[in-house]
Amino acid sequence: MSNFHSTLSRRDFMKSLGVVGAGLGTMSAAAPVFHDLDEVTSSTLGINKNPWWVKERDFKNPTVPMDWPQITRHAGTFKTLPRPTVADFTKAGVVGGTS
Template sequence: MTSFHSTLSRRDFMKSLGVVGAGLGTISAAAPVFHDLDEVTSSAIGINKNPW
């Protein structure tokens, strides 16, 4: 137990924060945005065609 601190530097931490932030930004921009249930049911995603 000679080392109590992490070997992750500030620079690596900030780079990983930027990568995560960019990933979340692209995911949120690509996902469809629905404001209420009428928009969900009128879209192609909201239609469930179940054979039973």
């Protein structure tokens, strides 16, 4: 029956428990402490951890030259999709029509 019990003594168990507790205490003391979300957002820890080959660029600083006067804004509508008609609404089963 003695083969089924652990060979770890109480003293060794308590020593390992103390070592683990000391390690956790050291890790918690070394970790940054944030008091509110302003400190989290202003911190640089863990933000944009890109691989080494990814170059950080400023906002509105593209990698290719652009002719800004040639770039036009879209009106916000898609010209490829027709506007739905009343028949489309009734065929889809919309109750109450289009209003």
